[in-house]
Every structure is written in C-alpha cells, then in structure tokens.
Amino acid sequence: MIWHSWSDFWAMGGYALYVWGSYAVTLGLIATEVVMLALRKRNILNHLGAVAHQKETRSHETAP
C-alpha cells in the first residue's frame, strides 16, 4: 500500500479532479454501454414476442 490514509488516496497528490474525472467518466460510459446492450436485447425480444403473439391470436381467429 502506497497511501498513508484513504483521504490521501482520494486526494491523489492534488490531482483528484483529473484522475477521478478520468476514471469516473470511463466507468460511467462503460456502464452506460452495458445498460444500452441489455435494453437493445430486451427490445428485440419484446418485439419478437409481440409478433409471435399476434400470429398466434390471428391463427386462432381464423380457425373454424
């Protein structure tokens, strides 16, 4: 461990704004991409599910 205390760690030798500004934006963007990937998957699965449901009900209606 190279830091004397946690406050020492967060201060980053006076460069806190630059160091944490870099790390926070990087982690934030990656987290955003992960969420967007999950949403994209959910959207297409919902769409496919809705289409399948539509087809099913239509085939029921036309059935004698």
Place this chain on the structure above:
Amino acid sequence: MTQPTREAATMRTSTDLAWGTPRRWSIFQFSSPQTFFPLAGKMVPYFAALALVLGAVGLYIGLFVAPTDAQQGDAYRIIFIHVAAAWMSMFIYVVMAFWAGMCLVFNTRLSGMMATALAPTGALFTFIALWTGSLWGKPTWGTWWVWDARLTSELILLFLYFGFIALHAAIEDARRADRAAAVLALVGVVNVPIIYFSVKWWNTLHQGASVSLTSAPTMAATMFTGMIVMAFAFWMYTIAAALARVRSIILERERHADWVAEYARSRG
C-alpha cells in the same frame, strides 16, 4: 428498426439455400448468423468475467501498487486507462476494417454484422482516450488540447467511427448499408498507422511510445504491468460487448427467419 424491409425476403431465400447445400466442415460454417448466435451467447459470460477480474486487478495495481511518478506525481495514474483505451481504439478499428473487408470480399452476412457490432465500442474507447488524454494534458502540459498530429489523428478516428455508424444507419437495406459502411471503414484504416507513427513522423507535443515491440519499456515494472493488465481488461470487455451486440443485431436483422421465431418462443 421494427418495420419490415426487403431484407426479410432475401434473408429467407438465403437461409433456404443454406439448408439445401450439403454440410461440410469449414470455417464458413460459423459465418452463418444462425450457427454463430448460440456460440456467441455461450462466449459472452466468459469474456465478461475475464474483463471484470482483469479490470479489478489492473485498477488495484494502478491505484494501490504502482508508485507515484517522480515527475508527474499522481496525475500519471490516468495513463492506466488512457493508454489501454487508446490502444483499443486503434485495434478495434483494424478488426472492424477486417470484417468490413470480409464483408466486401465474401459477402457473408455475419461479417457486416460484426463490423457494425464493433463500431460503437470502438467509438467509446476513442472518446475515453481523448477525454482522459485531455485530463492528463491539463496538469502535465498546461493545456486541455493542442492540434498536434497525435491528438488530431485520434480525433479523426472518432469521426471515422461516427461516420461508419451514421452511414450504416442512414441506409435502410441492411446489406447495402454493410457494403457502403465497409468501404468507408477500409478507406479510413489508413488513419491507424498515421495515429501510431504520428509521434515519430511529426514533432508532436504528445510524447513518443513508452512501450514498443522493439525495445524494453521505459517505465517502472509495476506501471507497465498495470497498463498491460488494463489493456487486456478492455480487450476482453470489447469482445464481450461486441458479441452481445452482434446477438441483438442478428435477432433484429433475421427477425423473419423461422429459427428466430423458434428462439423467441423458447424464451417464452
């Protein structure tokens, strides 16, 4: 995304054709979206787990083990993500251009999908490289930005990614979009060696490479290890993200195929 296109018709005939041909073991077997879809699904969790573990180790080395730099103080800790992201930004572009080339030469659907799946993650890492570079430049050089060759060519890389994504999105027929965007990707690949060698070819404010294939790294061993581990973490993340995205792209573009309907039904 949801409106049916002409693609649907061509897609169905091409899968029908694929069914008709006798099965032979070849690398092209995996170029079928239908075969690749479950394979990609199996690989995503492994690469995601690797990315998490390597990321944790890399951050630990970078933030807790590596000593404070004698010249730059702790501001240098930005390079653990800056250098790794900058490497990935160029590497992803080359891989994207490779798939673009495969798309143009072999006209395989999956190649175009792979190129499209890589572009957003490439743009992400390019932006991270520029953003962290700027935050490193302010305390170290005294400026957020200079129009030197390295920074300018990296900014052009970001615009190439944006151009690729925008061009692909602007053309409705997905396979025509693939081919048009592929041409753009291949033309733009000339920018990658320009970025890489810019610090040698021109007099740049940006420093030369501290790590190269031809000589020993000019930095402390722990600093070097932290950077390499972060680069691998980003690499594994990229594979996981691109595979996850290509799965959605496959479902979106093959949504009229029978196997996709079957898959959707199996998920309930």
